[in-house]
Amino acid sequence: MLIVTSISELQREISRVSPSQKIGFVPTMGALHSGHESLIQRAVTETDFVVVSIFVNPLQFGKNEDLDQYPRPLEQDKAICKQLGVKLLFTPSVTEIYPSEEETTIVNPPTAMTSVLCGKYRQGHFQGVATIVTKLFNLVRPNVAYFGQKDAQQVAIIKKMTKDLNIPVKVQSCPIIREKSGLALSSRNQYLSSEEKEKATLLYRSLSKAQRAFQEGERDCQKLLQIIKEEFRSPQTPLNKGGLNLNDSLNKKGLNDVNIQLQYVEIVEPETLQPLTEISDSALIAIAAYIGNTRLIDNVILTVTKPIIALDGPAGAGKSTVSRRLARELGYIYLDTGAMYRAITWLVMENNINVEDEESIASLVANVQLELLPSDNLQIPVTVKINGQDITKEIRTPRVTNQVSKVAAQSAVREKMVALQQEYGAKGGIVAEGRDIGTNVFPRAQLKIFLTATPQARAKRRLIDLQNQGESNIDLDTLIKEIEERDYLDSTRAIAPLKKAEDAIELITDNLTIDQVIEKIKSYLILV
Secondary structure: OEEEOOHHHHHHHHHOOOOOOOEEEEEEOOOOOHHHHHHHHHHHHHOOEEEEEEOOOHHHOOOOOOOOOOOOOHHHHHHHHHHHOOOEEEOOOHHHHOOOOOOOOOOOOOHHHHOOHHHHOOOOHHHHHHHHHHHHHHHHOOOEEEEEHHHHHHHHHHHHHHHHOOOOOEEEEEOOOEOOOOOEOOHHHHHOOHHHHHHOOHHHHHHHHHHHHHHOOOOEHHHHHHHHHHHHOOOOOOOOOOOOOOOOOEEEOOOOOOOEEEEEEEEEOOOOOOEOOEOOOEEEEEEEEEEOOEEEEEEEEEEOOOOEEEEEOOOOOOHHHHHHHHHHHHOOEEEOHHHHHHHHHHHHHHOOOOOOOHHHHHHHHOOOOEEEEEOOOOOOOEEEEEOOEEOOOHHHOHHHHOOHHHHHOOHHHHHHHHHHHHHHHHHOOEEEEOOOHHHHHOOOOOEEEEEEOOHHHHHHHHHHHHHHOOOOOOOHHHHHHHHHHHHHHHHHOOOOOOOOOOOOEEEEOOOOOHHHHHHHHHHHHOOO
16 A cells, blocks of 8 residues: 655556546545445445545634544554555645645535535535545546445535536445444544443434334424434433424433533435425435534435345356345345246247247237236245236246246347336335346446355355255366356346446455345445
């Protein structure tokens, strides 16, 4: 890892990066914790050359804020970056970034976005954020920049800024990383005493209670806010006389004498940050509170329509197993695309049509009615009906298996199946997996996962499966070679080749259990 402290050094090293390499950038103020690490890890996974900056930006601190006390464990941060695979670490001084004694140019985002939520209480904060981020974007010239969703207002403002100023960078928001207690990780958490840290879980606990009410059907913002306010009014956290006012800062004592001050809690549209009275699509519940002398923020995103989760990836990466389990745990429909093609193949054979007679097959599928219904059996994750007939068992026979690839390769069949899959997607609440689910079938899926593993790992899994089935004469090297050949064919085929969608999250499963993979996907789901 190269460490540079000057702009000239940074520019020189960035100029050496090949144009064919994708630059990932994680701007930070240091005091790195697991939340920062998750951003860096994602950047390392998704891009070729990762740059991290550590700079405590004075422009975003107010007069009475903690600029001087802000933690600066630089050596520890350097070690973390090196361990995670960062290529370039930029650690400039304040005079390097703002060398002139004269007043610097300030980037001023829309007032409608900077005057709400935290902006009401931190005058000039988001102007300072926008200024340093714009400067760093111009210096690093990243393809993708990674930010934590905990700072939801910051993310929305930066997305708006890059769009309005035509800055060619994709702003990628990443899930909030939490402690087991639910407390969102923050560099400022280290200010908290053990008792304060315990009581700080009130933020997420109150948000979660409102989130559950939303999931049960509540759409009125005032009622959802009232749920949060009641949590702060609970017997163990008595209020001062006068009660809780949504827009005022309130002091209260309780929780074993830990002072808790709710600064605000609001429900806004996630992109524009404008207040909502009723949730018809999606919403952001944002909260800020002082625990002792430490100011903490947190948020959750609410979405009315359940999202589409699209899992792409090579053969043997565990897509089917993960998709089935994930759909069952979330209460979603598992969109078994393989079963859909099997159903059409069964219908072709049932009508005594030659599997290579494309014209007759095209006519047959034109008006076919195909249904996928939830199943409680993980081995048979969906019930399949075609033209009203349940053929769930029939499509799994060797007779169908031996012919399905010939039928599935036909353009008329594929067009019909993609259209049906997209009809299911329009309803939301599905988990779909396949070779091109995220790139072609559901390019606008709210969550895309590219599930992959090394050929060696996939071959070992296949070997275990075959041994469990009674096969003994199996060579691991042969399996590895077969998987590598399959990957090449899948990625170079003319129709629907295997490739990772630009906005997909790559998840390498080599050293992960099925449960760990599912939990990671669930954590990403919080953002959509």
